[in-house]
Amino acid sequence: MPPGRIFRYIFGQAALATGLVAVSLGLAIWLTQSLRFVDWIVNRGLPISTFLTIAALTMPLFLSAIIPISCFAAVLFTYNKLAGDSELVVMRASGVGPARLMAPAISLAVIVAGIGWLLNLYLLPTAYGQFKDLQWQIRNSFASILIQEGVFTPIDDRMVIFVREQSSAGELLGLMVHDSREPDRTITLVAERGALVSSAEGPRVVMVNGNRQELDTRDGRISFLFFDRYTITLDAAANAAVGIRQRDATERFLWELLDPADPVDTRTRGVFRAEGHSRLANPLYTIVFTVIALAALLGGSFSRRGQSLRMVGAVAAVVALQALAIGLTNLAGRNAGLIPLLYLVPVLATAVALGAVAAPPGWFEHRFGRPNSPLAPENAPPITKP
Numbered sequence: 519m520p521p522g523r524i525f526r527y528i529f530g531q532a533a534l535a536t537g538l539v540a541v542s543l544g545l546a547i548w549l550t551q552s553l554r555f556v557d558w559i560v561n562r563g564l565p566i567s568t569f570l571t572i573a574a575l576t577m578p579l580f581l582s583a584i585i586p587i588s589c590f591a592a593v594l595f596t597y598n599k600l601a602g603d604s605e606l607v608v609m610r611a612s613g614v615g616p617a618r619l620m621a622p623a624i625s626l627a628v629i630v631a632g633i634g635w636l637l638n639l640y641l642l643p644t645a646y647g648q649f650k651d652l653q654w655q656i657r658n659s660f661a662s663i664l665i666q667e668g669v670f671t672p673i674d675d676r677m678v679i680f681v682r683e684q685s686s687a688g689e690l691l692g693l694m695v696h697d698s699r700e701p702d703r704t705i706t707l708v709a710e711r712g713a714l715v716s717s718a719e720g721p722r723v724v725m726v727n728g729n730r731q732e733l734d735t736r737d738g739r740i741s742f743l744f745f746d747r748y749t750i751t752l753d754a755a756a757n758a759a760v761g762i763r764q765r766d767a768t769e770r771f772l773w774e775l776l777d778p779a780d781p782v783d784t785r786t787r788g789v790f791r792a793e794g795h796s797r798l799a800n801p802l803y804t805i806v807f808t809v810i811a812l813a814a815l816l817g818g819s820f821s822r823r824g825q826s827l828r829m830v831g832a833v834a835a836v837v838a839l840q841a842l843a844i845g846l847t848n849l850a851g852r853n854a855g856l857i858p859l860l861y862l863v864p865v866l867a868t869a870v871a872l873g874a875v876a877a878p879p880g881w882f883e884h885r886f887g888r889p890n891s892p893l894a895p896e897n898a899p900p901i902t903k904p
Contacts, residue, residue: 524614528596529622535592536585536630543584548573551580568652575649579768582637586800589630590807590836593623597815598825606816616875620812627808634801639772642797647769665690665714679723689713693725695750706731707750722751767793785852792850795857796843802864803843806871807836813874839867 555569600606609619665671670680676699682692693712698704709728714721730743767775767790775794778787814832815825842863850856 524609524618525622525625528600528619529626531599532592532596532623532626535595536589536626539591540581540585540588543588544577544580547580547584548577551576564656568656572649572652575645575652578637578641578645582634582642582800585630585634585637586804586807587836587840589627589804590811590832593626593808594811594814594829594832597623597811598829601815601825616816619816620809620875623808623812624805627805631801631804634804635798638797638800643769643771647765650765650769690723693723693728695723695725697750702734702736704733704735706733707748709748722749724749772797788854789851791854792847792857792860795850795860796847799860799864800843802861802868803839806839806864806867809868809871809875810835810839813871817874817876839863 552569552573555564555572559566559569597606600609606619665679665681665684667681667684670678672678676697678696680692680694681690684690690712691710693707693709695707696704697707707725707728707730709725711727712723712725714723716722725748726746728745728748730745730748732741732743734740770778770790770793772794775790775797778790782790810832814828843860846856846859846863850860
């Protein structure tokens with residue numbers, strides 16, 4: 519088979535498998551994440567168009583994490599199938615070396631890594647920012663969708679509302695609101711009944727026959743007030759009335775992470791910086807994982823008993839590297855000195871995996887063979903001089 523045909527043959531199979539794995543994993547994760555919105559459609563009147571928009575805007579977040587694993591699984595499956603069908607043996611016997619056998623998978627990994635950079639640097643912040651804007655709009659314009667009977671519903675991180683029962687007319691019975699939006703005090707409101715109304719400042723809850731408890735966090739003083747009627751705005755943040763929303767790291771572009779224009783504290787700046795470098799480094803793991811799969815199936819001696827143990831080792835190595843990448847990103851958010859490791863780990867892992875492919879047949883068995891194996895160093899026959 520000509521070299522070009524071999525490349526296209528292996529590349530086509532691996533690319534098709536990568537697409538199928540990515541679509542399957544993406545749909546599975548998307549369905550599990552979308553189930554929480556189904557209740558909003560069926561029982562709370564959220565428009566189906568809004569649900570579909572939310573689903574589309576969250577896909578880049580899943581894909582950026584899925585495609586390195588998809589490429590690894592596809593390459594592992596494709597080359598194992600070629601080995602099982604003895605196609606790799608035939609190719610090697612015809613003079614095809616390891617470099618030419620690796621070229622299709624490496625080329626695919628580079629393309630998938632490029633897609634990963636496109637997702638991380640542009641599509642992810644764009645789509646996720648629109649998703650958060652839409653979520654913000656739902657919380658402020660469709661607050662009734664979020665409120666569920668008998669459930670403590672967070673409006674955001676600093677406000678929680680509880681409703682014992684909601685009548686068919688929309689009246690809220692057995693109402694409690696816990697408000698900690700102001701740093702120096704927390705307020706808890708309890709009322710017999712109330713109603714959700716819309717206003718220019720956002721949705722409001724009008725509470726009837728209740729009490730207001732306020733705790734001053736500076737001196738621990740508590741004040742207590744009974745009321746006949748009380749109104750509170752359910753904005754998703756203290757500054758919602760002026761239309762300002764603080765954006766988190768996922769919805770920021772690279773330059774906004776490395777050099778944020780808005781004022782942020784030192785800890786948040788460190789988290790942003792680590793997130794930015796993580797977006798640059800993570801697509802490299804697509805290449806790392808692919809080379810690990812190749813090392814498992816092309817490195818060392820060929821075994822007619824299958825490659826199961828090597829494949830398990832490759833999967834374990836990928837899981838360990840993925841966990842290490844996540845851990846380093848979290849640690850780099852606290853210690854900027856660890857940021858170079860985000861790039862160094864995938865580079866070193868790739869070098870080790872390439873070394874495993876380039877090692878001569880039997881090298882690993884000779885160096886790390888089992889004690890009872892004839893390939894183990896201590897069981898090697900003595901060298902005698904003629």
